[in-house]
Amino acid sequence: MSEAIAILSRTPATLDALLRGLPDGWIAAHEGGETWSPFDVVGHLIHGERTDWVPRARIIMEQGEAKPFDKFDRLAQFEESQGRTLASLLDEFASLRRGSLRELEALHLTDADLDRRGRHPGLGVVTLRQLLSTWVAHDLDHVVQISRVLARQYSDEVGPWRAYLRIISGEQG
């Protein structure tokens, strides 16, 4: 748990350091089609704080497998973030995350609690431990996504170095 919280508590500051004050061209950049920009991703993380992680932990603790989690809306940010600035989204994410971690702490989870089971609407039975581990990996997945989106704006500009840059060549390496 303390290992997971070490990452979860750092994500807002990481995204703040990477994104706050960047020129708009970077903030709105995406990878084409319906892929997300850094701005979109921060809105998605906000929606996760409101409806996904701690709310689902609470469903597991209170109702177990009896009540499936509400479905998560992966596209909610396209409406919710409209007209907002990136700065205000970063502030809100940081504030919501602090609140989530306080709520998590207030649950005083034991090792036995982490083995409690809930029901995911698509994946079936999951444990609280899996939910919290996924929260950590999900944060990092979106740090990866934002960094990749930014880097790929230079796919052509790097010229022959393209071959060495896994972030652009698409190799995982």
Added chain:
Amino acid sequence: MSEAIAILSRTPATLDALLRGLPDGWIAAHEGGETWSPFDVVGHLIHGERTDWVPRARIIMEQGEAKPFDKFDRLAQFEESQGRTLASLLDEFASLRRGSLRELEALHLTDADLDRRGRHPGLGVVTLRQLLSTWVAHDLDHVVQISRVLARQYSDEVGPWRAYLRIISGEQG
């Protein structure tokens, strides 16, 4: 140029926010075999500040294609970081990066300068613009790498969510 510097100037704080104070298990984590840990990556970035980016820019400005760049030692950090703490590496990287950006500014590069050419020992002719773009993408590539290494420590812990997490499933998505 100002777009590139916007990213380059943020990387030390981004890594600081993500890594400083994390438990040792996270800092030393890697993806098996000879893959790098977050600790290794920060050492690699330090070596880049010392021997790669600005030194190569200077070779282009002073000697053009006549003098190939020195080869970059991708493994230097395994000796240079020995016995160091992550905190001291993060401090050194931040200080070196500030110095690199000051030196870059002092070159007063014009658009014409960015088209100047140098010779990479493996890739052949490259421009100063390509070098500086690669510097940006290289930073972001390593932010991706560190985040991926951290997330993959939970490859098993996330259970069925594995299917949804591109960072773990290996899909680029």
